Amino acid sequence: xQQVKQNSPSLSVQEGRISILNCDYTNSMFDYxxxxxxxxxxxxxxxxxxxxxxxxxxxxxFTVFLNKSAKHLSLHIVPSQPGDSAVYFCxxxxxxxxxxxxxxxxxxxLP
Amino acid sequence: xxGVSQDPRHKITKRGQxxxxxxxxxxxxxxxxxxxxxxxxxxxxxxxFQNEAQLEKSRLLSDRFSAERPKGSFxxxxxxxxxxxxxxxxxxASSKTGGNQPQHFGDGTRLSIx
Numbered sequence: 001x002q003q004v005k006q007n008s009p010s011l012s013v014q015e016g017r018i019s020i021l022n023c024d025y026t027n028s029m030f031d032y033x034x035x036x037x038x039x040x041x042x043x044x045x046x047x048x049x050x051x052x053x054x055x056x057x058x059x060x061x062f063t064v065f066l067n068k069s070a071k072h073l074s075l076h077i078v079p080s081q082p083g084d085s086a087v088y089f090c091x092x093x094x095x096x097x098x099x100x101x102x103x104x105x106x107x108x109x110l111p
Numbered sequence: 112x113x114g115v116s117q118d119p120r121h122k123i124t125k126r127g128q129x130x131x132x133x134x135x136x137x138x139x140x141x142x143x144x145x146x147x148x149x150x151x152x153x154x155x156x157x158x159x160f161q162n163e164a165q166l167e168k169s170r171l172l173s174d175r176f177s178a179e180r181p182k183g184s185f186x187x188x189x190x191x192x193x194x195x196x197x198x199x200x201x202x203x204a205s206s207k208t209g210g211n212q213p214q215h216f217g218d219g220t221r222l223s224i225x
């Protein structure tokens with residue numbers, strides 16, 4: 001039973017355009033959501049988070065949107081840069097703050 | 112600012128052997144987590160320490176797996192009698208206590224079972 005789903009294994013966008021990565025979750029009790037970025041041969045790196053009391057959180061080129069009624073969150077990257085090419089994971093914390101991750105989306109930004 | 116350090120980066124061993132991995136968290140972080148990641152999947156939680164106390168274990172952590180965090184500093188993860196299915200990337204993460212502190216990950220130990 002996947003609590004967090006990322007249905008798009010891959011996404012390609014042109015440099016300078018917007019990248020939109022999506023994540024769906026099943027449990028309406030989740031109160032905090034995170035996005036991590038992972039380059040090959042490196043560990044995941046925390047990118048941005050959002051509390052369930054908000055519907056938007058912005059940090060530079062990265063914005064996360066939360067739609068609680070749809071149990072859906074999305075990560076927008078604008079403008080996309082080649083260095084953004086990585087695997088992006090959404091994650092939710094459990095009772096011990098252990099993270100449950102989605103399966104990830106490979107983003108490729110084409111120059 | 113030193114991040115989370117994991118050793119070794121790669122481990123190749125024969126089926127049935129025991130292996131041990133080490134994680135050195137960020138120094139002021141009380142919480143330490145172990146995860147396992149296989150190809151095409153996100154990291155999966157294995158176990159969690161608050162200081163030296165192991166407070167949570169996943170069902171994934173079979174009795175062949177054991178983790179310790181003596182004195183609440185570094186941690187070790189041991190796998191006994193390794194099996195083919197243990198081949199994966201083993202990730203360690205640490206965080207401060209309190210609220211929704213983000214976890215900082217090491218670069219992992221890649222285990223390959225021959």
